[in-house]
Amino acid sequence: MRLRALAKINLGLDITGKRPDGYHDVRMIMQTIQMYDVLELNKKKEPGISFETNLAFIPNDEKNLACQAAKMLMDEFHVQEGLCLRLEKFIPVAAGMAGGSTDAAAAFVGVNRLFGLGLTEKELMERAVKVGADVPYCIMRGTALAEGIGEKLTCLPALPPCYILIGKPGVNVSTKMAYENLKLGELTEHPDIDGMIADIRRGDLSAMTEKMANVFEPGIIRQYPVIQEIKNLMEEYGALRAMMSGSGPTVFGVFDSKDRMEQAAAVLRESRLARTVFATEIYNRNGGESNDK
Numbered sequence: 001m002r003l004r005a006l007a008k009i010n011l012g013l014d015i016t017g018k019r020p021d022g023y024h025d026v027r028m029i030m031q032t033i034q035m036y037d038v039l040e041l042n043k044k045k046e047p048g049i050s051f052e053t054n055l056a057f058i059p060n061d062e063k064n065l066a067c068q069a070a071k072m073l074m075d076e077f078h079v080q081e082g083l084c085l086r087l088e089k090f091i092p093v094a095a096g097m098a099g100g101s102t103d104a105a106a107a108f109v110g111v112n113r114l115f116g117l118g119l120t121e122k123e124l125m126e127r128a129v130k131v132g133a134d135v136p137y138c139i140m141r142g143t144a145l146a147e148g149i150g151e152k153l154t155c156l157p158a159l160p161p162c163y164i165l166i167g168k169p170g171v172n173v174s175t176k177m178a179y180e181n182l183k184l185g186e187l188t189e190h191p192d193i194d195g196m197i198a199d200i201r202r203g204d205l206s207a208m209t210e211k212m213a214n215v216f217e218p219g220i221i222r223q224y225p226v227i228q229e230i231k232n233l234m235e236e237y238g239a240l241r242a243m244m245s246g247s248g249p250t251v252f253g254v255f256d257s258k259d260r261m262e263q264a265a266a267v268l269r270e271s272r273l274a275r276t277v278f279a280t281e282i283y284n285r286n287g288g289e290s291n292d293k
Contacts, residue, residue: 001114004036005106006141006283007097008134009164009245009252012191013214018184023133023149027193029156029200032141032283033164033252037089037103039066041110044082049074053087065104068131073111073119076127083111092276094172096246098134105138125153142285145197156197158284160205163261165234165253167274169226178247181219190215209241209254220248227251230273237264250276 011029018024044050051060051067062068070083085107091099108124111117119127121139128135133150145154191213199208221227227244230251234242238260239253251274255261265279 001041001110003039003041003106003110005039005091005102005138006032007035007091007099007102008032008138008141009097009250010214011208011212011243012193012196013216013246014191014193015182015184015187015215016190019149024179025148026146026150027191028146028150029193029196030137030144030146031159032143032285033166034280034283035091035097035166035278037087037091037099037106039103039106039110040084040086040088041070041107041114042084042086043114044084046082047080049083049085051085051087053089055089055093058087058089058093065100065131065135066107069104069107069128069135070111072127072131073108073117074115077115077117079111079115081115083114092168092250094174095168095250095276096173096175096244096248097166097250098138098246101132101134102138104128104131104135108135108139125151140285141283143200143282145193155285156200157203159200159208159282160203162205162240162282163255163258164280164282165239165255165261165265165268166250166276166278166280167230167234167252167268168250168276169224169230169273170275171224171226171249173220173224173248175247178216178220181223182216183219187215189213205254205256206240212241212243212254214244214246216247217244220244224249226273230268233268233271233273234264237267239264 125136234253242253
């Protein structure tokens with residue numbers, strides 16, 4: 001069984017406070033895009049989970065979220081057979097695109113199918129939050145409002161057709177570091193998440209992109225000015241808006257023209273500001289191509 005594990009971007013990201021348990025309360029508008037890892041799952045006679053990947057630095061034990069997700073379900077349902085996992089990694093690592101979380105989501109979905117566990121999407125999502133805050137969203141996918149620590153999800157209407165250009169510079173930012181550098185008391189501006197939702201409901205892509213904002217962005221750009229350079233290039237070449245996704249450092253640009261996106265992609269590649277350049281589209285939960293789930 002081969003499943004596609006789709007990446008996400010944050011169209012809007014606000015942090016509203018810190019909780020007693022150390023987690024942060026967030027309000028985010030999440031969007032799945034057509035950039036993905038591939039997770040292959042096969043049964044084996046010997047018990048246990050084996051894991052291999054195309055990248056040597058990816059952990060191949062229970063530090064890997066896909067392994068954690070598979071083991072959680074197999075332990076809960078006392079699955080006696082073993083499991084072989086093979087991950088082809090294409091989503092950049094430590095990039096603010098939920099690469100590890102979406103691999104875990106694919107593992108939840110795949111183990112449920114492969115061993116006939118019969119869990120609903122909702123039941124998988126309830127378990128998924130124990131592996132990571134973004135994992136329930138990566139199971140659900142599409143356009144959604146995420147609240148709480150990211151696990152309280154509200155489906156939103158699909159975005160109007162648009163094109164997404166990804167540019168990841170040659171630096172990595174851990175989510176932990178991004179939160180540690182964030183000074184909540186010094187935040188003077190917050191994204192208009194409710195205004196963005198209203199624009200999405202009206203199908204007004206231009207108005208929605210004007211409101212896009214990410215509270216992590218100023219602090220991360222101070223450390224890595226190349227992020228601002230990539231944003232400027234994308235907007236100069238036709239992006240309605242360019243912004244950092246999640247805790248960074250990946251930048252995405254939203255385009256209403258495929259030709260303009262492809263031109264911007266060519267210029268970005270030539271500039272060498274970004275190590276990864278990828279031109280793609282959004283994934284809509286209702287309609288569009290399914291990801292084998």
